[in-house]
Amino acid sequence: MKHLKYIYLIPLLMLLLQACGSKQSEQIAEEEAEEAEIQREDSLIRTQDNPTEDEIEALTDSAKQERQRALMEKYDGMHIYVSKSHMRLYVLDKTDSVLFTCGIACGIRRGNKQAKGDYRTPEGNFHISGIFNSTDWVHRTRDGRSVKGCYGPHFLRLATGRLGGIGIHGTNSPRSIGKRASEGCIRVLSENIVTIYKNYAYQGMPVTVGDENAPLPQFRGMPQETPKQETKAAKDSTTRHSAPEHSAEHATHERTENNAPAHPKHAESHTEEHRQRTEAVDSLWD
Numbered sequence: 001m002k003h004l005k006y007i008y009l010i011p012l013l014m015l016l017l018q019a020c021g022s023k024q025s026e027q028i029a030e031e032e033a034e035e036a037e038i039q040r041e042d043s044l045i046r047t048q049d050n051p052t053e054d055e056i057e058a059l060t061d062s063a064k065q066e067r068q069r070a071l072m073e074k075y076d077g078m079h080i081y082v083s084k085s086h087m088r089l090y091v092l093d094k095t096d097s098v099l100f101t102c103g104i105a106c107g108i109r110r111g112n113k114q115a116k117g118d119y120r121t122p123e124g125n126f127h128i129s130g131i132f133n134s135t136d137w138v139h140r141t142r143d144g145r146s147v148k149g150c151y152g153p154h155f156l157r158l159a160t161g162r163l164g165g166i167g168i169h170g171t172n173s174p175r176s177i178g179k180r181a182s183e184g185c186i187r188v189l190s191e192n193i194v195t196i197y198k199n200y201a202y203q204g205m206p207v208t209v210g211d212e213n214a215p216l217p218q219f220r221g222m223p224q225e226t227p228k229q230e231t232k233a234a235k236d237s238t239t240r241h242s243a244p245e246h247s248a249e250h251a252t253h254e255r256t257e258n259n260a261p262a263h264p265k266h267a268e269s270h271t272e273e274h275r276q277r278t279e280a281v282d283s284l285w286d
Contacts, residue, residue, distance in 0.1 A: 052183060053116045053165025059137050060157050060167075065130050079206040080168075082106075082186055084121060086216050087178050089168070089188060091200045097220040100195060105176045105187040110212055113163050113184055121184050121209060122160050128205040130157035131197070134169060147172075152190035154197040158207055168207070169193060 077094020084106050091100040106121040107113070113122035134151035141147055152170015160166045163184075170190030171177070177189055186209075188196070210216075 053163075055139065056155075056165040056167065056185070059134075059151075060130055060132060060155070060165075065132055075200075075202050075205075078200060078202075079208070080200075081217065081219075082168075082207065082209045083214070083216050084123070084210060084212055085214060088216075089186065089192075089196075090219060091196065092219055095220060096217070098222055100200065102188050102192040102195075103177045105171070105179050105181040107182055107184045108180045110180070112212070113160075113166075116163065116165065117183070119183050121182070121186060122158075122163050122166060123209045123211050126158045126160055126207045126209070128156050128201060128203060128207060129159035130167075131155075131201060131203065132157065152188075152193050154193045154201075156193075156196070156201055168196070 078099070079092055081090045081092060082088075082104065083090070087104050087106070089102055089104050090098055093099055108119040111120055112124075113120040132155040133153065134155040135153045136148060137151045137155070138146045138148055139150040149172035152172070154170065156168040158166050158168070166184050166186075168186045168188065170193040171187045172190075173181070173187075174189055176182075176187060181187070
């Protein structure tokens with residue numbers, strides 16, 4: 001009879017064993033997910049033909065910089081914040097109010113940059129040390145091709161110390177925005193780098209790149225963020241103060257298209273033509 005009291009311990013022991021097994025399973029799942037992410041990154045590095053940091057350094061060292069604009073009062077305190085966790089760039093004024101925001105692409109590998117060629121985007125506080133017209137810059141691909149347009153129309157070089165060859169620039173691969181796709185640079189749509197160049201960028205402009213898992217600061221006038229799991233189009237979105245007008249125009253355009261008569265043959269031809277053009281551009285990065 002004295003041993004019967006230990007019977008009540010059996011369920012407790014079973015619960016403990018179950019908890020240990022569950023924790024071990026979670027750890028195994030995390031390790032498998034981490035390994036899968038490393039394999040995905042390695043696969044991207046093998047298949048993509050990105051501009052290297054050495055190539056960028058050579059271009060910026062030899063290229064003539066844009067003429068430095070006079071620092072007007074409107075530039076006082078203006079700075080850029082880049083969120084790797086949210087894949088967005090924010091232009092802010094001295095009160096941390098959002099003036100402009102758009103989607104980005106950053107380094108294929110996660111974490112802070114440690115060395116050239118590690119496919120990571122550096123984190124920390126930097127500044128713009130050079131502004132260039134990169135329209136005619138040529139990227140030499142692995143198979144010997146010379147490709148223009150990989151840097152978009154403008155390149156904003158960042159002063160990153162020994163980790164040179166990093167900047168903010170446009171791209172000829174718009175589908176890469178919202179993804180980890182570069183060797184370390186921060187890509188934006190070419191139309192967005194034009195906006196940043198024309199309206200905000202200046203020599204010495206502070207640029208902060210947030211830590212990999214840093215929460216997004218609550219800037220003033222922050223547009224409502226769309227959850228990551230929603231459409232890629234949201235990641236590519238651009239927001240300015242004129243956004244409501246643009247949205248209204250877009251809605252009107254959609255209504256017009258929805259009410260227009262259908263032309264199946266023309267639509268099919270247009271879709272095929274668009275697909276071929278997209279594949280031609282994206283092939284430059286394969």
